Amino acid sequence: MAIDLRIIEGEYLRDLLDQPQALENTLQSLDRPKELLTLAARLQRKKFQRIVLTGMGSSFHALHPLNLQLIGHGFTAIMVETSELVHYKTRFFDPKTLIVAVSQSGQSVEMLRLAEVNGKRSSVIAVTNTPDSPLGKHATAALCTHAGQEFSVSCKTYVAALMALKWLGDILCQRDARQSRRELKHAPGAVAAYLADWKDYVHQLAERLNCARHLFLVGRGASLAAVGTGALIVKESDHFHAEGMSSAAFRHGPMEMLSEETFVVVFSGDDPTRKLNHRLLADIQQEGGRAELVGETAALNCFRLADHSSSIRPILEILPIQMITLALAARVGREPGKFERATKVTTTE
Incomplete structure (x- = not known):
C-alpha cells in the first residue's frame, strides 16, 4: 500500500523523534536529593508498611516495572489509579504509607484531589515533568524529568518517566547509583538507533x-x-x-x-x-x-x-x-x- 508520510510529519512526530534528547536530558539531571534519601532510609527501617504507586493514564502504566522491583525486594507495593485512591481507598492515607505519584503535568484534577485528601498524612514522592506544579509543591521529595514541552499524546514524557522511576526504584532498593547510571545511559542511544x-x-x-x-x-x-x-x-x-x-x-x-x-x-x-x-x-x-x-x-x-x-x-x-x-x-x-x-x-x- 502506497502511503504519503507528509500527513504525519507534525508536532507528534517531532516529539517522538525528540525522545533520545529527552532521555539524555533526564539522565543528566537525575540526582539523589536529601529528602528522597531520608524517605529511603525510613523505608529500610520499616517505618512504612506499604508503598502506594499512583497515577493516571500512561503515568499509571509506567509504574508496572517499579511495582515489580519493589515487590521483588520484599516491600509491600500496591498500584492504584489516583481516581480510585482519592475516593475509595482513602484509608491508605496515613503516616505508614509512602506514596509515589506520577504525573507529567503535576496538575491533573486527580493530583489536585490527592493533595487535598492527603494533606500531610502520607509522605509523597512525586515524579513529574513540571517541578513547580501543585504535585511538585505538595510532595515530600521529587524526581523531575526533563522531557521538555509535549504537544499532545504522551511519548517523550512517558519514556523519561520510566527512566526516572527506574532510578527511584534503585534508590529505594539501595542499588549502587553508579551501576544504575551505567545501565540507564544506554537508553538514549538505543532509542535513537531504533528511530533512525x-x-x-x-x-x-x-x-x-x-x-x-x-x-x-x-x-x-x-x-x-x-x-x-x-x-x-x-x-x-x-x-x-x-x-x-x-x-x-x-x-x-x-x-x-x-x-x-x-x-x-x-x-x-x-x-x-x-x-x-x-x-x-x-x-x-x-x-x-x-x-x-x-x-x-x-x-x-x-x-x-x-x-x-x-x-x-x-x-x-x-x-x-x-x-x-x-x-x-x-x-x-x-x-x-x-x-x-x-x-x-x-x-x-
Whole structure:
C-alpha cells in the first residue's frame, strides 16, 4: 500500500523523534536529593508498611516495572489509579504509607484531589515533568524529568518517566547509583538507533496492518507498561480500537475474536514468562490469527528490539507501538496525536 508520510510529519512526530534528547536530558539531571534519601532510609527501617504507586493514564502504566522491583525486594507495593485512591481507598492515607505519584503535568484534577485528601498524612514522592506544579509543591521529595514541552499524546514524557522511576526504584532498593547510571545511559542511544529507521517501519506496518480493525497488545510482567500505554496512545492518536491486557487474560475470552480483522502484538518480555508469551503467539498463529512478536527475536524489523538489560527494556518496548500510531494515521490520511475532544491536561473528574 502506497502511503504519503507528509500527513504525519507534525508536532507528534517531532516529539517522538525528540525522545533520545529527552532521555539524555533526564539522565543528566537525575540526582539523589536529601529528602528522597531520608524517605529511603525510613523505608529500610520499616517505618512504612506499604508503598502506594499512583497515577493516571500512561503515568499509571509506567509504574508496572517499579511495582515489580519493589515487590521483588520484599516491600509491600500496591498500584492504584489516583481516581480510585482519592475516593475509595482513602484509608491508605496515613503516616505508614509512602506514596509515589506520577504525573507529567503535576496538575491533573486527580493530583489536585490527592493533595487535598492527603494533606500531610502520607509522605509523597512525586515524579513529574513540571517541578513547580501543585504535585511538585505538595510532595515530600521529587524526581523531575526533563522531557521538555509535549504537544499532545504522551511519548517523550512517558519514556523519561520510566527512566526516572527506574532510578527511584534503585534508590529505594539501595542499588549502587553508579551501576544504575551505567545501565540507564544506554537508553538514549538505543532509542535513537531504533528511530533512525522510522520511515521504513511506518511503511512496513502500514502494509502489515491492512484490513485490521481491532488491535490487541498483550504481555506480562514489566511489559504491562507498554501494553497499557500502547493501547491508550493508539486510541488517542488514531481513534482506532485497541486493547491492552495480560497474555493470560487474552486466553480468557478475547481469543474468540481472532479473525482477519484482528491483529495481536505479543511482547516477549522477561525470562520468567517469555516461553509462555511465545507459546501464545504460536497458538494464535496456529488458529489462523494475525500476530507478531515484539522483542529481541522478533521476525519483523519494526518489532525487533536491541538486546539490552531489563533496566531499559520498558523504554524500548513502547517504540514499536509508537510506529503503529504513525502507520495507522498514514493509512487513513490523518494527522496523528491531534486531539479533537481531549486535552493535554485532564481538568475534570
